[in-house]
Amino acid sequence: MGPIRQLVDRVRGQLLAPGHEDYDRARRVFNFMIDRRPAAILRCAGVADVIQGVLFARRQQLPLSIHSGGHGVAGSAVCEGGLMLDLSGMKGMRVNPERRTTQAQAGLLLGEFDHETQAFGLATTLGVVSVTGIAGLTLGGGLGWLNGKYGLACDNVLAADVVTADGELVTASASDHDDLHWALRGGGGNFGVVTSLTYQLHPVNSVLAGGLSFPPEQARDALRFYHAFASVAPDELSMAGSVSRHPEGGPTVSIAVCYCGPFDEGERVLQPLRDFGRHAGGAIGPMSYQAFQSGPDSGFPSGRQHYWKSSYLKDLSNESIDVLLEFAATSPSPYTGIGLQQMTGVASRVDPRATAFAHRDRQYDFLILSQWEDRDDSDRNMDWTRRCFDAMRPYLREAVYVNNLGEQEHDRVRDAYGVNYERLAAVKTRYDPENVFRLNHNIVPGVGI
Template sequence: MDGFDGQALESLRTALRGPVLAPGDPGYDEARGIYNAMIDRRPAAIAGCVDVADVRTVLSFARDTGVEPAVRGAGHSGPGLCLVDGGLTLDLTPMRWVHVDPEARTARVGGGSRLGDLDHAAHTFGLATPTGIMSTTGVGGLTLGGGHGHLTRRYGLTIDNLLSADVVRADGTFLTASPDDHPDLFWALRGGGGNFGVVTSFTFRLHPVDTVGVAVTFWPVERVGEVLRWYRQFLPAAPEDLNGFFVLLTVPPAPPFPEPLHGRKMCGVVWCHTGDPGQDRLEDALREVNTPGPPAFHFTTPMPYPALQTMFDGLLPKGLQWYWRGDFFDTISDDAVAVHEKYGRALPTGLSTMHLYPVDGAARRPGADDTAWAYRDAMWSGVIAGIDPEPANAELIRRWCVDYWTALHPHSMGGAYINFLGEQESTDRVRGTYRGHYDRLAEVKRTYDPGNFFHANQNIPPAAP
């Protein structure tokens, strides 16, 4: 066994309340499986952490044995940075809990919770906070990277609604980061990824969100040019209670899509309206959808917010092959439109896709230096994702994604949402994602993790003394 012997493993099992699984143990292969089935790594052990005491114990064990650590929330890391061959995965999934204070409109969330846990707990009080678009995504990884989704134009990024975070450092020190306590760490946690410690709980501000207006509008993929040229003007000018992300996709063979559209390549927008409820208000907000030409499909309905958050879960379950890359954009130029036209027509598999998520509106109001998120001037966060259930198609989807990204990247702002970076990227790529904030992040890293203990991530090495 890499990193430590059987006696050491038994000592860890004895010390933890959570389970410890090693190669050969029943359940090990299932436990090492993450959302992206393209990742096939074999940690020396996976240690489930029930509470802060377990986290501190696992970190102490990793320090003493010299085994390489990685941290897993829900296992949604595209490049699989929550697993290291021969390393020790500190698994937070047992820490799935949410405590809502409806009067204060806050939620305290365990570090292993998923978006669906937060959505469910808050919804009973008619509340929510901006997160991603799939309920199976982990709260921790999404938040530490920034977090954007259906509520972003109205209420900002996930990090804009983070009030505090409980953190265990590499040396076992426990602290709470907030605007008043360890403000340098609090600044870094809001977009700086998992570089600084293990976050065992997050406290978020909640907003009144109950039933939202949902619409899905598709046009034939041959209309990508007309639709994007309309969308790039329409959405930034729309009220902030209307969010809509642009998508290239193959129509799935399932309701609510009519059978003649099944399997057809399309472009479209998935809309969320958080204004006054009612079908008429939603239709009024979308009265211009015919401008780029009549859509092939336009579906509208009121929906409880958690239902919208689960809309894609069944289409994209755990166990698919994934390869993705991303970039930020301040505009959708005509040259970029041409790239989208070319690669939209060439979608390689039925699940492969491209999304452009709006990050304007409320997400642009914080100051450029208020958080580690370095692209407050961006309008869209884009991701290209090659997806397929068959391992035999892994190279096909990877090549399409790389070619698409290579053609589109010159028309981007240069950096990307940290959670949309692919394999553990080069220092230059990570530096570009943080722009002028990189050196400040490296200083915070030196303060809180001077030995770069937490490096299984899009890593920011500590600044030199």
């Protein structure tokens, strides 16, 4: 361990070095393409451990990475040769049903968060896969099934407890450290270690939700229908389209929906979708919000390699549909999909400068989500992903959801933060002038000011 041994007597949590029986498991993240080896992993037992870890890494000039949920495709949660702060065991949560708020620690996963809030018939926007970590998702924006009615996850953050680069614990809110509060809502992990988040909750219990799939011969018409239908959807309805390779050849299209309003009105709104085409599978009906959130989990098992390319798509034109269908039919992996998750309603109408998340519009989060099992298949899958993305470029915006950025996409950081980059750089300069928190989609202190 070398100098890292000095940390042992300063922390309550467990310190893992290479050779420890838990070390290899602890350094693994969602994306198995990531294979970095920290000098040590500190399993933080509480905020005091986070403070000690930050101060130690700074004194020793060690790379410092922050692991909360570990779901980020870029694998920034794990550093090479530095100190990894593992917050995944910090899962405390307190719901206030009267005020409809909750304070939740950074180690929680979406499913764990939903389990607590749903006991009171409450929820907030948080992703679409329940094994995702709440902290990284929220700091990058947090697009989820309730975005049309209640905005993004970051729009619902009332406060955040943050350990800054100098080891100070501060609470950022609209009334205290308001510049930091603004930056955390879409600016990622650039400004400190977020140990807990306070969210606004909303009355959500059962939803009208599910999905329908369409066979290859209807794929083109299904995408055209999806775009027309999504373009006029009310705030209560959030949708996601996906295109993948049909097991028997050709592309297949799926349309998933979540309606969080009165069911009788929802049935009326969704009737055109039920009436469209010939369904190859799926169903839509009343279900608990928690059950719907966990529905896709089986499609993202541990152990797969992941390589993503992403941007925003405003208009699903006939020409772009042709490209999507052509590439989906030739995907090298049966587990790969091309997603078109809708940003709509409240989330699309927020002023782009009101939070650090700048990309406010009625649009699709376009994501080529390539995943495969055998590492030897990596070159083939990555090449297909790049070719698909390049073919779609003429139809995409010069913008990207920061949570979808891959490990090598440093040239797209400004695209991720958009019109807010300069203001974010100013906040970074105030709270982290030495760029201690640089293992992320990094905003360099002072650059652009």
